[in-house]
Amino acid sequence: MARSSYRLPKIPEMTVRRLSVYSRCLRELEEDGVKTISSQELAERFNLNSAQVRKDLAYFGEFGVRGIGYYVAGLRAELQKILGLDREWPVALVGFGNLGSALFNYRGFGRQGFRIAAIFDDDPAKVGRDVDGVPVFAVVDMAREVRARSIQIAILAVPAEGAQPVTDALVAAGIKAVLNFAPSRLRVPRDVRLKDVDLSIELETLSFYLAKSGR
Amino acid sequence: MARSSYRLPKIPEMTVRRLSVYSRCLRELEEDGVKTISSQELAERFNLNSAQVRKDLAYFGEFGVRGIGYYVAGLRAELQKILGLDREWPVALVGFGNLGSALFNYRGFGRQGFRIAAIFDDDPAKVGRDVDGVPVFAVVDMAREVRARSIQIAILAVPAEGAQPVTDALVAAGIKAVLNFAPSRLRVPRDVRLKDVDLSIELETLSFYLAKSGR
DNA sequence: TAGATTGTTAATCGATTAACAATC
DNA sequence: TAGATTGTTAATCGATTAACAATC
Numbered sequence: 446m447a448r449s450s451y452r453l454p455k456i457p458e459m460t461v462r463r464l465s466v467y468s469r470c471l472r473e474l475e476e477d478g479v480k481t482i483s484s485q486e487l488a489e490r491f492n493l494n495s496a497q498v499r500k501d502l503a504y505f506g507e508f509g510v511r512g513i514g515y516y517v518a519g520l521r522a523e524l525q526k527i528l529g530l531d532r533e534w535p536v537a538l539v540g541f542g543n544l545g546s547a548l549f550n551y552r553g554f555g556r557q558g559f560r561i562a563a564i565f566d567d568d569p570a571k572v573g574r575d576v577d578g579v580p581v582f583a584v585v586d587m588a589r590e591v592r593a594r595s596i597q598i599a600i601l602a603v604p605a606e607g608a609q610p611v612t613d614a615l616v617a618a619g620i621k622a623v624l625n626f627a628p629s630r631l632r633v634p635r636d637v638r639l640k641d642v643d644l645s646i647e648l649e650t651l652s653f654y655l656a657k658s659g660r
Numbered sequence: 661m662a663r664s665s666y667r668l669p670k671i672p673e674m675t676v677r678r679l680s681v682y683s684r685c686l687r688e689l690e691e692d693g694v695k696t697i698s699s700q701e702l703a704e705r706f707n708l709n710s711a712q713v714r715k716d717l718a719y720f721g722e723f724g725v726r727g728i729g730y731y732v733a734g735l736r737a738e739l740q741k742i743l744g745l746d747r748e749w750p751v752a753l754v755g756f757g758n759l760g761s762a763l764f765n766y767r768g769f770g771r772q773g774f775r776i777a778a779i780f781d782d783d784p785a786k787v788g789r790d791v792d793g794v795p796v797f798a799v800v801d802m803a804r805e806v807r808a809r810s811i812q813i814a815i816l817a818v819p820a821e822g823a824q825p826v827t828d829a830l831v832a833a834g835i836k837a838v839l840n841f842a843p844s845r846l847r848v849p850r851d852v853r854l855k856d857v858d859l860s861i862e863l864e865t866l867s868f869y870l871a872k873s874g875r
Numbered sequence: 876t877a878g879a880t881t882g883t884t885a886a887t888c889g890a891t892t893a894a895c896a897a898t899c
Numbered sequence: 900t901a902g903a904t905t906g907t908t909a910a911t912c913g914a915t916t917a918a919c920a921a922t923c
Contacts, residue, residue: 457890458865465864469843483904490845495904496892503906511905512899528864529871536863547762553843553860559867597870598863622866628684628768630705638869640862645768647855648751648813649680649743650673651837652774654853655812656744672914698880710880711916718882726881727923 460501464524466491467498471521483514535562537596537620539611540603541571541581544626548602549576562594584611588618597621605629675716679739681706682713686736698729750777752811752835754826755818756786756796759841763817764791777809799826803833812836820844 470490474482484498502508502520505527509515525531538549538561548554549561564581566572574581582590590596599620603611608627615623622638625631633639685705689697699713717723717735720742724730740746753764753776763769764776779796781787787798797805805811814835818826823842830838837853840846848854 459890461865461868462861464868465861468864485904494892496894496907497890499904499906500891507906509905510899511897512903514904527868527871529867530864534863534867534870543765543767544762547759547766548859550758551762551859552758554863557860557864559863598866600863622870624862624866638866640866642857642859642862644763644766644857645772646677646680647839647857648769648774648815649683649745649772650676651813651839651853651855652744652749653676653679653742655749655837656742674914700880709916711883711918712914714880714882715915722882724881725923726921727879729880 456504460504461528463491463493463497463501464528467501468521468524468528468530471517471524474517475521479517481510481514481516482520484509486514530557533558533560534598535560535594535596537561537563537565537587537591537594537599537615538579539565539584539587539599539601539615540607540627541566541568541576542602542604545602548600548626549579559598561600562596563590565590584614587614591615591618591620599623601625601627601631603627671719675719676743678706678708678712678716679743682716683736683739683743683745686732686739689732690736694732696725696729696731697735699724701729745772748773748775749813750775750809750811752776752778752780752802752806752809752814752830754780754799754802754814754816754830755822755842756781756783756791757817757819760815760817763815763841764794774813776815777811778805780805799829802829806830806833806835814838816840816842816846818842 467487470487484495488495488498499509502515506523508520508523536554536559538545541549541564545564545566549564554561561579564576564579565584565587566581567584571581572583597620599615599622601608601612601623605627608625608629608631612623612631612633616633616637620637623631623633623640625639625641626644628643628645631639682702685702699710703710703713714724721738723735723738751769751774753760756764756779760779760781764779769776776794779791779794780799780802781796782799786796789796812835814830814837816823816827816838820842823840823844823846827838827846827848831848831852835852838846838848838855840854840856841859843858843860846854
């Protein structure tokens with residue numbers, strides 16, 4: 446833990462996001478039978494600078510070949526490993542209302558090794574059911590079920606009011622990362638990763654630009 | 661248009677996002693009966709720097725009172741106006757599959773004046789229906805219906821394959837902003853605002869940090 | 876007035892980009 | 900070898916933060 450951290454020069458969040466984008470692009474290239482790609486070509490696809498692509502990759506090793514570029518399959522495998530996508534991550538879905546069931550049905554997550562392994566909700570009509578093979582538990586059983594399934598990642602889709610207590614329970618159950626869709630400011634211990642996804646903010650920034658041109 | 665742009669010193673995207681966060685916070689404060697708030701207090705709620713809060717606001721005017729801070733109700737009204745949240749925005753929802761209907765049922769959007777005014781989908785089983793009072797049209801009728809309703813914002817929730825042609829049709833229909841949930845790189849004219857929301861990337865950055873601590 | 880807090884300038888920090896020696 | 904492209908250093912750019920005169 447502390448052992449490896451002296452090696453890594455702390456990675457900018459934007460670099461990690463771009464790695465994720467590169468990784469997806471490389472999969473498409475591989476499917477199309479492309480063997481190698483230069484930082485220049487990769488950059489052009491996303492309106493980035495080629496130096497940025499090289500720098501992003503160089504944080505993690507020397508993956509390229511001078512005069513050639515990067516081998517698509519090899520680089521993709523490296524990125525999958527770096528991003529932790531070379532294995533399956535069981536995920537807890539907490540809250541099975543409108544947004545929760547929407548996220549459950551959204552197939553995008555499954556493609557990259559994230560698998561919803563348990564659903565938690567306090568609605569008695571839902572608890573005990575089984576949705577496409579995934580069991581629905583009461584929130585009170587969260588600690589037990591999260592531990593039993595070695596779940597480290599939770600997707601939080603509960604109303605704003607309940608978000609903090611549920612998060613505390615998740616943390617107590619050993620969750621290490623939370624993807625939060627509840628529009629509320631959450632407190633988590635330093636060793637727990639919290640990522641807020643606020644769909645309203647996205648719309649509001651759009652209306653800012655529309656309102657501006659109308660001013 | 662060009663008239664107003666010499667006044668505004670181009671606003672950083674992160675500033676706009678923070679305005680949106682401030683605005684929501686101010687609503688809560690107003691509900692709680694708080695009359696004034698200092699940049700320091702506001703900053704503490706989001707782990708920001710007070711100078712940053714003041715700078716964000718100062719892009720748009722002098723809203724504070726020295727020695728006092730900001731009047732909650734007044735500042736909130738200003739931010740609503742700046743963000744274009746002082747009016748209603750009719751929105752088109754394009755794609756009514758899993759994610760689309762999820763977003764439709766997600767009540768978060770409605771709260772701030774965004775109202776889904778039309779749904780578009782090519783599934784004949786859906787076209788012609790009426791969901792909670794919102795009509796479902798075929799994509800072929802998009803231009804007509806978008807214009808009839810003066811819709812400027814579209815939420816795009818179609819599969820990756822169809823995303824670009826649908827976007828072209830939206831642009832042709834006069835759409836000025838697209839919130840894209842399809843995992844594909846879209847091309848739009850310069851005057852159309854495009855915002856990608858990629859839920860998978862959020863999960864992948866989380867697994868990066870989990871994978872890292874395991875290395 | 877004394878205390879508090881703004882709006883703004885200048886300093887700092889970090890991320891992006893240009894440039895180029897190394898090397899396939 | 901000649902041409903291409905990497906990995907990396909140095910320059911640039913932009914955003915965050917500290918500091919403080921202005922002023923309620």
